Structure formats: C-alpha cells, structure tokens
Amino acid sequence: MDGLTSSASVVIHTTGLTKAYAGVKVLDALNLQVPRNSIFGFLGPNGSGKSTTIKLLLGLIGPTAGAASVFGQSITGMSVAIRQRVGYLAQDPRYYGHMTARQTLHFTARFFYDGPAKRIAERVGETLELVGLADKADRPIRAFSGGERQRLGIAQAQVNYPDLLILDEPAAALDPQGRHDVLGIMERLRNHTTIFYSTHILEDVQRVSDRVAILNNGRLLAEAPIAELLAGKSGASIYTLTLRGDPDELKLAQSSISSQSWVSGISVRQSGRDDIWQVSVTDADRAAAQLLGLIMKSAHITVSGFGRKSHNLEDVFLQIVERSGNNVH
C-alpha cells in the first residue's frame, strides 16, 4: 500500500467503482488510491475507461456500483464541494466561442471567488502568462486552434489553485512543442497540487509521473510507483548477451542456462557472426551474479556484450496489457 492507508494522504479513493451502459461494463470494479501531491498517470488505450473514471469523479455521470471519494468526500453526495477544490481539463475542451480567453478565465474564476476584482484580474493574467496565451487573451475563442484551446483548458483548470488537477489527455491534441510546454507546466504545478491525468502517450508518463495505473477494457491491470513498474515488481528482467564461438559449445551453454531455476526463457538471433541472446529471468539478482559465470565456463565462447535490458514504459505497458489477454485497440 506504500503508506496509502491514511485517508489524509489519499486524495482519490475508489472501491469497486463500476459503470455499465445497457449491462456492458465500461469500468469494472476499479480500486484506486491516488496519493496527495503525486503526479498520477492513468494509462490505457482508447476506450479503456479512463474518461469514464474521470467523469465519475467529477459527478458528470453516476456510478452503477461501488463508491469513490475525493478529499474524503463522497462523489455522489458532495460533488459540488469536491469541485470547489478541483481543476478539470476535458479531453476535447469546449468553451463559449463568443467569449475571449480572458473572459472565459474570469467567468471560471468567479465560480470560486467573490473578489476582490483586482486580484481576480491579476490571477487571470497570471494563468494566461503561464500557458502562453497572454498575447491572444482578448481574441474570441472561436478563432483558437486546437492547441490554443488546450492551453486555455489548462489555464481554466488551475485558475482556482486547485488541490487536485484532473487532466483528461492533456497533451493529446498538441504538437511536440505544445506537449513539452504542457509537461513543463505539470512539473511546475506538482509542488502544490495533486495531478491525476489520463493519457495514452507513454513517453509523457515516464517523464513526469510518480505513480501509474494501467487500465484496459475497464479493468485495472496494474498500479504502482513508476520506478517500481519499470524495474519489474517481481524481479523479472531480461539480460542481453552478445556471443561468438563454437556452435556446439554455444548449444551446451544454452541448455545449461535454460536448466537454471531462475531462467524463464532464452531467445536467440543471429547478427553477422554473433549470436544475440535474450535471457528472461525471474530473479535479477541471481542472474547478475551467475549468468556470466555460466557462459564463461566454456573457453571457446567469447562474450562481447552483456547487460540488463532497460525497460521503458511502453514495454511494461504492452506486457501487462498482453498478459491480460486483451489487445490494445
């Protein structure tokens, strides 16, 4: 649980949260805990239930079964109070086209603050600066590009200094520069807010997230700190060896390694005169201590490369989703 049992340290807590339409479950018994001041990446392919979860947390839709709380308050009974402390960016944000960016932010801020007018205007100006829209602040939104609308979305989501920022695919509609900027903003905000965001851009998650949950077909497949997920929670790992030598000796070495209890598989491919082995192991520590020694027992094998394959989130994500028996859409 990583010390998540204290309700004060948990911002979002769901228990068996389920949503079904006409008997079809789009979210199936989700159990999730989002720690305070974390950047929590909510991963999954399109249609996996990410946006549904977010809409449930915001009270935009109601659960079929289960329960959830935000700041310890029930999403069904205390939705307005919860939203007082939340900033939200929708996947495809829409605003009143006739309003300017400044008017939109002013309108948004007025849901949270009574005044003073001067300070609200300053706050609006600060958020426009933060997202790089200060020079377009007085243009009607209907003329904004998708990227500009997304930036405005981030501005309106954090104009109220939210304790929890919920972002649904915040960088999906942005060009590389826009994505870079959005991730930068998230990193800047991490010191004083909790960020719960959904995405299918794994590179972004790896860059900014502390903790990750993987969702597919409405079911939670994994949830862990990102470092733990990348290291492999069970100790499973892959070692890559580049070898050259007598083919018979190589075969003997392969069968010797395969017989080790901590080896789960070996794949071999040719690269010029070299053999490239990928040894999947269940105990990385034992592999590190013994694997090279087993190979070096043969004097007729030369080892020109040896290393533990570093995982990226994409590998982990695909492994987990494939293991769940479902294809990524």
Add this chain to the structure above:
Amino acid sequence: MSIKVTLQQDLVGLQRSLLQPRSSGPAGWWSGFDNMFAKQLGEWFGTQRWLVQSLIWLGLINGLLGFVLFIVPALAGSAASSPADTQNPMLKGLTLLFSFAVEFGAIGAVILTQDEIIGEKQSGTAAWILSKPVARVAFILSKLVSGTIGVLVFVVGLPAIVAYAEIYLAVGQAPALPAYVAAMGVVALGLIFYLSLTIMLGVLFNSRVAVIGTALAVFFGSSILAEFSPATALILPSGIRDTATALAYGQPLPTDNWLMLGVTALWAIIFSVIAIWRFQQQEL
C-alpha cells in the same frame, strides 16, 4: 523538501489567501447560480443581441400593429366601410395587439430558448460548467430566469410600451393602465409556459428538431383542440389571447379564464420541476 519548493508553496498560499472564496455552502443547490445568471443576462444585454431582439419584436408586433392601425385606414381612404370598421376601435387595437403578442411571442419564446440546454449539452459546455462548483439546479434555474427576463423585456415589455402609444394615437384614447399591465402579465404567463416547456424539452431530448417540433405542436395543437373540445381550453393556454384582450378592455373575466390562467402557471411550474429533476440525473 527543498527550501525552493517550500518557498514556492508559501508564495502560492499567499497569493491564494488574497482571493476571497465563495461563501455558498458546501453543496448548496444555488451554488454557481449568480455567476451563471450574470453570464446569461450578459448574453441578452451585454452583446448586440438586445438591439437585434428589440428591432425584431418592435418590427413584428408594433410594425404590424402600426400598419393595421395607421396605414390600412389611410390606404382604404373613403372606400366603403368593411364590417371590421364597425368594431370598437379600442377593442380592435387591443385584439390585434394581443393576437400579435401571443402568436409571435409564443413562437419566439420557443425559438429563443430551444438551444439553451441542448446547445450546451451537445457542444460540451454543460459538462465544462458542471465540472466547476455549479449545482445542476442552479444551471437550469439560471436558464429559466434569464430566459424569462429576456423574453419579458424584448417580446412583452418593449412592444407593450410602444403599442400603448400606438393605440392612444390611433384611437385617441389610452387603455386603462392597470388593466393593460395586467393583460400584459397574462401574455407573459403564456410565454413563460412555452419557455419552460422548451427548456424542459431541451433537457429531455437530444435533438433540436424534437424540441422545436414538440413545442410548436403544443402551440398549434392547443388552438386546434380548443376548437373541437372547449374543455381543453381549460388545461392548455389556448385562451391567453382572448383573456388578455378582455382584461385590457376592462371586461370581467369568467371563472374558466381564471382557471385556465392558474393551470397555465401550474404547467410552467411542473415543466420547470421536471427539467430540474431530469437534468440532475443526466449524464454529461
């Protein structure tokens, strides 16, 4: 935690403390109403919409009334009197006014409010607004109240003032002001019926055609039904025009008309309650 981060948090806390949070209760049904209402009123009065609407309704109601009261008699000149000319000029003026105000006004109320809910649902702005601390009751009420004010000002109030002067100039005598105001109140009630009906339909349906079609079917259907079954005139606002005319002309109202007015008001309340109730259950 580094000193830099702590200082940053302190700075944010300080900036935040300079803003005065909303004082509404944690889950009040009115939460967000004033801001939504101000925005809605701003759309009526803060843009050029007020000018456009003023011109439309002055043209439709007062333009047509003026045409019938001033131009038609001038064009007719010394031609033989038609049966209509034998009608009391005051009654003729009031009948025309309330015909235009009710017929055009009801259709106008439907058209002006048909997009209020459905447009927000379809564009996604309703979901955006309701991701803020806005109660769903407040969202619907802001639409109902601002719509009522807009319709009352542009479709009833402004034309009523000008029509009062037109009738005075045409007839040489002004209608009794209290009776005239009461009659305009009756027209307003009829328009509120159609406005609340349209808002409710906007909540229930996801198609503009269904909203406009149903509301106009009620409007035209109520008049047709009243022809065949006078009892339906008691439960539908088909008698608004005649009631308003009689009231403005100083005639006593039969009990049935009072009953019809009460039922119309009740319908408007029922439509509003259904709109609020259904909207609270809707998924956005």
